[in-house]
Amino acid sequence: MSAPSAAPRRRLWRHLWVWAMGALLLVWATLVAVAYHTGVHEAEEITDGQLVSVAQLLLRQPWPAEAGGATASPAGVPVPLPGIEGRYAPPVRVALWQGERLWWDSDGLAASLPQPLPPGHHTLVLTAGGEPRVWRWFVAQSGERRVAVAIDTTRHRALGRDIAEHVVRPALVLLPLLAVLLAWGIRRGLAPLQRLTTAIDRLDARAGETLPAESRFVELSSIVRALNGLVQRLQQLWERERRFTSDVAHELRTPLAALALQARVAREQPGQPAGDAALRAVEEQALRAGHVLAQLLALARAQGPQAPAWGPVDLAALARDVAAEHAALAHERGQTLGVTAPETPVVVPGQAALLALALRNLVDNALRHTPRGTQVDIAVAASADGVTLTVRDDGSRAVGPPTTHTEGPGLGIGLSLVQRIADRHGAVLRHETPTAPWTTAYTLHWPATAAAASPAQTA
Template sequence: MSGVSSMIHPANPSVRRTLLVWLSVGILAGIVFAGSMIYMQVREQANQLFDYQMKQLVASLPAQSYAPLIPTRPELSNMQEDIIIQIWDSQGLRIYHSHDTSALPQRAELGFSNFSAHGTTWRVYSAQLGDTIVQVAQPLSARLELAARLALKTVAPLLLILPFLAALIWFAVGRSLSAVQRAATDVQSRDAGALTPISEAGVPQEVQPLTRALNELLQRLDISIQAQRNFIADAAHELKTPLTALKLQILLAERAGEGPQREEAFADLKQGLERAIHLVQQLLTLARQEPGAVEQVPQVVDMQALVRAATGDFAMAANDKEIDLGVQADTPAQIMGHPDGIRILLNNLLDNAIRYSPRGSAVDVSLLADADTVSLCVQDNGPGIPEGDLSRVFDRFYRVPGSQSKGTGLGLAIVRQIAEAHRAEVVLTNTGKGLLVRVVFGRELLPAAG
């Protein structure tokens, strides 16, 4: 398990750190956004308040004419904060100004307006009072500064609690992921044969799909390993019998005298050797067709050409038993699959059909196609299969009781395994004159024409 642990890249992101960073950034962004909104609202309210104040200030002044007055604030030191007042008489003569040096325009525009001078923007309000024009101005920077101070005071507490929120997030995420760490420790402490499910106790809901997927994988591995163990045990048992028979036949051939007795002994030895070779070949074929044993890329399979080629290969075996091997494959048909696997499937069906059909009978191979499926059918003239055994003949090394054939019991197991790899269905039917095997392939995986 240490090798597996060493494969964890140190640069892989931490869930806790990632959540902390993103949540902290999100909270900070929310605080900044809230501060901006508060600032804009306070600025709007400050503008309304100060505008009202300027109007009230003008309204509080007397409406009679003024004599020229001396400025009350000759210095310009606080003009960025002060309110400036100017008054003109009916002749346009400025009779009062609150600051000795004024940056305001010399002509009044009644109502509210904005005016920029010397890098400062002023909010100006002008009104006519009797024979005089009164102009009141205030720098906008004073209003903006007040709005910023109020907004900062509002969001400052939120900024102060941000570190506490980060600590809380760090603790909460760590506590939530502790169950994941326990599950990882459980897996690390197991040996290769421990395939029991991982406990989901305390695992967060967001992580449960991962643990369930791992448990399903462990279950599939357990089933696969158990199937392999059964296969090895069955194969060892099945190989033991022909090998023991070969050993006995070798002893008999050594002891046989000259003439017919010796020839018969060597004929039996040859037949036993052929059965052993056939069994080994079937075992190797079955192993190669196991899921994941060999990586193959699906391709378009011309079923018409494949059926004709396969039946041609069995023509000599059919002639030896005087069996009429017929082929009906006039309709072009294509599927997506593995040509070698489908060829092995058809070879096993033909081998069984010829093996179980009596001498002088017939075996018919047909290819049927429609818009959705392609059906490969093999009809023999053999004894068929008892109804109670139709579902069991697909099991490895299973032979129908009372069968006279010396087969390995692997042919239909190989057929089913290849069919499952192609998501095809295998249907066995006793027709009264023999066994009909129908393999139905889907055509949904074919590439689009053109």
């Protein structure tokens, strides 16, 4: 079964351009719709004003019958005027009444009007020319005179479309030019990001190089600060890895060299006391190297893909478990191993396997590097400043930097390993001189913020 193909990569400027054009077209379409509805609404208001003006004009004028003329009801036929555009001059239909008598009906629509039609504006659907139309009427009355004036509202929609077209046409002409300018502007605006990408590609983080902190743009400055911080953290991590690798190499070199030397002695003097002593030394050095390798294997497993999940770890319970594991070794060496911890849980977020490995190394170092009769204590405490896990003793111990090596499994690799575990858990490893009767102490301290953090945050 073939692996699924990777999704095609797209250019950021094109992605931004498509979204910008989409937003622009949406605004443009909204503007057209608003222009159309605004045109219709304004046409309706203008029409209402025209109807009122015509009605007032008719009421003020003398009617033909009052002037001695005959009553007329002519068929309203618009008279064409040469050179005059009638697009915005819709024909007005008029009906006049004197009392109950119809004096004039310009288009024969008076018979279709509901009677009585009160004064004011009305929207009615009447049949004219064999098809129903929507008419806008205005009725006014003065004494015995009553006037009804109407306009076909089809003109309103035509005017709205006309206004919308006037908005659309310039946009249609300018839209291609705007698309080109928008694409150019986006690519131009993303140029600093491209330059930053080029600078990142050329960056040699292992050599300690960082990006220039100054930038014209706030967003890019924050990215540069974050990348420089990442480079610094990587350099610190690489430095710790180099120190740890050096400690491991130094710790293994001594027993391996001793193994080769003692094996040669045992081979050259078989069956003699010197040969037997060399074989015992080979066994001890092999156990020493095996102990170092077992620690490294435990650390690798605890940090690997199958490592236990992070969660709350009760340091008090962990201290009691580790003390029980080392009780036999303490008894064999004539030492006393105790635990000073509250009955209530003292919880920190982390990996129980890693923290147990760190505590075992501290206890093992305290037992193996102090004389007989030494009292070793595992102390757990919680305060407002945070949580502490301390291994202390009242013996005279050979202490020093992590590379110090003495009899038994290496002190250096143990402390280096504990330091790595402390860094992973947001804790601080400290070598302290405690109050009497204790003479030496190694403490893992979790600040209050780290002790209260969730496992995901600490990881």
